[in-house]
Amino acid sequence: MTHDEPLVELLFDRLAADGVPDDVADVVLGAVGGDDDLRAALDGRTTRLDPAGDGPATRPAHLYLDAVTVAGFRGVGPRRTLAVRPGPGLTLVVGRNGSGKSSFAEAIELALTGDSARWADRNSVWRSGWRNLHQPDACAIALDLRMDGQATPTRIRRAWPAEGELTDATVSVSSPEGESGGLDTLGLARPLRLYRPFLTAGDLGRLVTSTSTALHDSVNGILGLELLTETDRRLQAAAKPGDALLKDLRERRLALRAGLDQVDDDRARRAARLLAATSPDLDELDSVLAEPVGGDTDRAVALHRRLAELALPDPAVVARLSQELAAFAEESRGYEERQVKASVRTAELLRLAMDHHADNGDGPCPVCRTGALDGAWREQADLAFRELRDLSLSANRAASQITELTRRARQLTADLDPPAGGALDLAGGDGAALALLRDAVAALRLLPGAPAELAAHLADRYPAVAQAAELVREESAAYLRERDTAWQAVAGELRAWAAAARREPALQAEQARLKAARAWLKRTADEIRNARLAPFAAHSQQIWRWLRQESNVEFGGMTLQGSGTRRSVVFNVSVDGADNGTALGVMSQGELQALGLATFLPRSCAAESPFRFVVIDDPVQSMDPAKVDGLARVLADLAADRQVLVFTHDSRLPDAVRRLEIDAQILEVVRAERSVVTVREAADPVSRYLSDADAVALSRDVPDEVRAPVVAELCRSALEAACHRVVWRVRAARGEPVAATEAALDRAGSSVAVTFALALFDDPGRGDEVLRGLNNRFGRGAGDAYQACRKGVHGHWQGDLPGLVRQVRRITEGMR
Amino acid sequence: MNTQVERYLAAADGMLGGRDRAGASAVDGGWWPKACACLIRLALETALDEFWRRTAPEVAAYGSGRTKLLLLRRRRDRALAREAAYAWSTLSRATHHHCYETAPTHAELRRLHDAVTVLVGGL
Numbered sequence: 001m002t003h004d005e006p007l008v009e010l011l012f013d014r015l016a017a018d019g020v021p022d023d024v025a026d027v028v029l030g031a032v033g034g035d036d037d038l039r040a041a042l043d044g045r046t047t048r049l050d051p052a053g054d055g056p057a058t059r060p061a062h063l064y065l066d067a068v069t070v071a072g073f074r075g076v077g078p079r080r081t082l083a084v085r086p087g088p089g090l091t092l093v094v095g096r097n098g099s100g101k102s103s104f105a106e107a108i109e110l111a112l113t114g115d116s117a118r119w120a121d122r123n124s125v126w127r128s129g130w131r132n133l134h135q136p137d138a139c140a141i142a143l144d145l146r147m148d149g150q151a152t153p154t155r156i157r158r159a160w161p162a163e164g165e166l167t168d169a170t171v172s173v174s175s176p177e178g179e180s181g182g183l184d185t186l187g188l189a190r191p192l193r194l195y196r197p198f199l200t201a202g203d204l205g206r207l208v209t210s211t212s213t214a215l216h217d218s219v220n221g222i223l224g225l226e227l228l229t230e231t232d233r234r235l236q237a238a239a240k241p242g243d244a245l246l247k248d249l250r251e252r253r254l255a256l257r258a259g260l261d262q263v264d265d266d267r268a269r270r271a272a273r274l275l276a277a278t279s280p281d282l283d284e285l286d287s288v289l290a291e292p293v294g295g296d297t298d299r300a301v302a303l304h305r306r307l308a309e310l311a312l313p314d315p316a317v318v319a320r321l322s323q324e325l326a327a328f329a330e331e332s333r334g335y336e337e338r339q340v341k342a343s344v345r346t347a348e349l350l351r352l353a354m355d356h357h358a359d360n361g362d363g364p365c366p367v368c369r370t371g372a373l374d375g376a377w378r379e380q381a382d383l384a385f386r387e388l389r390d391l392s393l394s395a396n397r398a399a400s401q402i403t404e405l406t407r408r409a410r411q412l413t414a415d416l417d418p419p420a421g422g423a424l425d426l427a428g429g430d431g432a433a434l435a436l437l438r439d440a441v442a443a444l445r446l447l448p449g450a451p452a453e454l455a456a457h458l459a460d461r462y463p464a465v466a467q468a469a470e471l472v473r474e475e476s477a478a479y480l481r482e483r484d485t486a487w488q489a490v491a492g493e494l495r496a497w498a499a500a501a502r503r504e505p506a507l508q509a510e511q512a513r514l515k516a517a518r519a520w521l522k523r524t525a526d527e528i529r530n531a532r533l534a535p536f537a538a539h540s541q542q543i544w545r546w547l548r549q550e551s552n553v554e555f556g557g558m559t560l561q562g563s564g565t566r567r568s569v570v571f572n573v574s575v576d577g578a579d580n581g582t583a584l585g586v587m588s589q590g591e592l593q594a595l596g597l598a599t600f601l602p603r604s605c606a607a608e609s610p611f612r613f614v615v616i617d618d619p620v621q622s623m624d625p626a627k628v629d630g631l632a633r634v635l636a637d638l639a640a641d642r643q644v645l646v647f648t649h650d651s652r653l654p655d656a657v658r659r660l661e662i663d664a665q666i667l668e669v670v671r672a673e674r675s676v677v678t679v680r681e682a683a684d685p686v687s688r689y690l691s692d693a694d695a696v697a698l699s700r701d702v703p704d705e706v707r708a709p710v711v712a713e714l715c716r717s718a719l720e721a722a723c724h725r726v727v728w729r730v731r732a733a734r735g736e737p738v739a740a741t742e743a744a745l746d747r748a749g750s751s752v753a754v755t756f757a758l759a760l761f762d763d764p765g766r767g768d769e770v771l772r773g774l775n776n777r778f779g780r781g782a783g784d785a786y787q788a789c790r791k792g793v794h795g796h797w798q799g800d801l802p803g804l805v806r807q808v809r810r811i812t813e814g815m816r
Numbered sequence: 817m818n819t820q821v822e823r824y825l826a827a828a829d830g831m832l833g834g835r836d837r838a839g840a841s842a843v844d845g846g847w848w849p850k851a852c853a854c855l856i857r858l859a860l861e862t863a864l865d866e867f868w869r870r871t872a873p874e875v876a877a878y879g880s881g882r883t884k885l886l887l888l889r890r891r892r893d894r895a896l897a898r899e900a901a902y903a904w905s906t907l908s909r910a911t912h913h914h915c916y917e918t919a920p921t922h923a924e925l926r927r928l929h930d931a932v933t934v935l936v937g938g939l
Binding site: 096097098099668670671672673674676678680685689692695696699701702703705706709710713714716717718720721724745749750752793794795 | 824846850926
């Protein structure tokens with residue numbers, strides 16, 4: 001992209017002068033550079049426009065037109081070239097409507113802009129008639145541009161395939177740098193838009209008919225201020241996503257806060273309190289979110305958590321204990337204490353008797369004295385002794401088992417310790433299960449002393465405890481589950497929000513920078529606009545002064561007002577000194593056109609424009625002659641340092657240029673049958689008629705009877721033109737208004753005698769004396785030639801045709 | 817019909833079409849519009865003179881082309897007279913040098929040529 005350097009430099013200066021903070025200034029300059037640059041500036045990266053960055057973009061070289069070649073396009077059939085001197089100066093291309101002159105003007109614009117759409121939009125005639133009727137196949141245009149300081153012209157060629165649409169053109173650009181297939185390489189898109197070196201009657205008309213906003217944009221462009229508008233638009237666009245993000249963050253924060261209120265959780269309550277702030281403490285929020293599950297300090301939650309994990313002895317284990325205890329109690333009931341004592345004593349007696357037997361051998365029983373202790377007795381006694389010992393051992397074991405099992409049962413019941421806390425502490429449940437548990441435990445603890453009863457008590461009571469405990473666990477687990485699910489759900493959203501909200505301060509800072517940048521730009525743009533408009537307005541006013549002539553319309557320049565959809569252009573126009581806001585309405589078409597020129601010419605000739613040429617198509621359509629003189633002066637003024645190419649359909653402008661002795665190249669375009677167009681230099685009418693007459697006089701192909709009247713006619717026209725020249729000069733020197741001179745010549749009309757009378761005697765009434773006057777001034781041959789011309793045009797004279805032309809040339813030279 | 821009138825019209829036609837050698841050189845030289853106008857007008861004038869010589873020699877001898885045209889109204893229908901007057905004044909204007917006027921266009925000349933061809937027949 002090419003930068004509009006002067007404006008950028010101006011912005012640099014203003015930013016520095018206004019002491020704009022660097023971060024805001026960077027944003028302004030970034031927006032000037034483009035969307036990418038703006039992003040870079042906002043992100044703190046280097047922008048291309050940064051003065052510390054790359055060097056300034058090179059400005060395109062000055063461009064002049066060299067030639068335009070047209071074939072099979074619009075009114076031009078066979079290939080024709082319109083060549084102009086590539087440098088400052090005025091060139092007029094004169095041709096009647098339909099002569100094909102506008103085809104050249106349009107070809108220049110189309111070749112350079114490639115904007116087929118603009119052309120296709122024009123009208124249906126254009127859409128269907130851009131190909132030449134007589135030569136529809138070989139359709140091509142070529143524009144030779146001379147870049148200042150380059151020996152080789154740059155050629156832009158646009159050719160259409162047979163049957164192709166207007167947009168189907170193949171474009172080739174050959175420049176000193178090489179060939180390319182597109183206009184982009186020339187980098188002229190932006191300058192073309194800004195300076196638009198083409199003015200057509202249509203464009204000038206649009207100035208008048210266009211809506212005020214469109215005109216505002218147009219003038220903004222003229223002034224090269226589109227850059228400011230674009231910059232502002234970029235700043236505005238850049239603020240949009242940030243605005244939306246911030247709005248979204250705010251809305252989500254409020255929604256989350258409302259959602260947190262529904263969650264019964266200490267973390268939710270604390271998060272909601274944090275979210276009440278416009279800029280919540282995100283670190284605090286993060287730490288709330290980071291709290292582990294179960295790590296909270298809520299008393300009820302802690303209780304529930306303990307209850308949920310309440311561990312009681314397995315009912316099966318307790319049942320087994322009860323069964324064992326019952327079994328041992330049953331067993332021990334068989335071992336009567338008395339019986340056991342007797343057994344022990346009996347065993348002891350038997351053992352002593354057996355010792356006695358062992359020492360003394362068989363003998364009578366020392367205890368009963370009746371029996372005998374012998375071998376048979378000993379066998380029986382041995383057996384009985386073993387039985388008695390086993391019985392006492394079993395009784396002892398059962399007793400110790402009962403003692404152990406009883407201890408365990410007591411221990412188990414003592415260990416049961418359901419957590420304290422009433423229904424009030426259990427926000428989640430009603431606490432009934434816990435009470436049940438406590439009751440069951442209390443009942444369990446009423447332990448009976450006897451082992452068998454203890455076993456039955458355990459078997460009876462423990463299942464109730466286990467069931468109550470299960471109930472308690474389930475209740476608390478449900479409470480905890482519900483509470484955590486609600487929190488986790490909102491915590492997920494909260495986490496996402498907190499992550500996004502981390503960007504909020506940066507976003508807010510960015511929005512603040514953008515806002516500051518826009519505010520500064522708006523203020524500065526107004527000032528720059530006025531400053532920029534001043535020289536343009538001055539140039540416009542100067543042009544208007546030349547063009548207005550006798551107009552009673554005062555043009556005090558224009559101002560751009562408003563912005564956005566209410567932007568408009570105000571022309572400070574007053575009629576007869578009165579400015580009632582309706583002055584534009586009472587201006588004539590010619591005045592409006594002149595106003596259009598006054599407005600648009602300064603744009604096309606802006607100092608910064610790379611285009612050193614301006615092409616104006618038919619600017620004099622509705623201008624009165626006095627304005628045409630003014631226009632000739634304006635063009636001559638511009639032509640001092642610009643190449644001015646004007647296409648015009650009549651000879652008013654060339655005549656004015658000749659009258660005012662303005663240096664100009666005048667080209668005449670004539671279109672013959674089958675769109676054969678000729679472009680030829682028309683020095684001045686007199687010499688053109690004479691050279692035509694010479695050509696006819698020497699055309700031996702043409703029969704004499706045809707040649708003679710044609711030569712006579714051309715000679716007569718040459719004489720008339722010479723007379724006109726004299727009349728204009730004499731009357732202009734006398735200060736006669738243009739309109740008066742025109743009227744006098746118009747009255748002379750087709751009468752050669754009256755025309756000559758005006759030229760020779762400055763008196764239309766002395767037509768009779770013309771012949772004698774000519775003879776007196778230029779000799780007899782002159783009078784004869786005069787008569788030959790008059791008669792010849794009616795076929796009443798034949799003679800030496802080249803001789804006649806010589807005589808006439810002599811007269812015209814004498815009349816200079 | 818006068819062969820001279822035909823020759824004038826033929827020469828003009830040649831230039832309009834750029835056909836014969838004379839016509840081609842006129843187109844190349846760029847002087848065909850004025851020459852054409854001159855020849856068409858000459859054809860009209862000559863045909864008019866012819867007509868007056870046949871019907872009223874004293875009018876034919878009179879110099880002014882304008883008078884000859886004005887008097888035509890009494891001898892021929894108004895439409896023909898009006899058409900002739902229009903063609904003559906247009907062509908006459910084209911063959912004089914005027915401020916701010918360039919040569920007539922090809923289409924204008926073609927129309928005038930056709931009109932004069934019809935007029936010549938009518939006379």
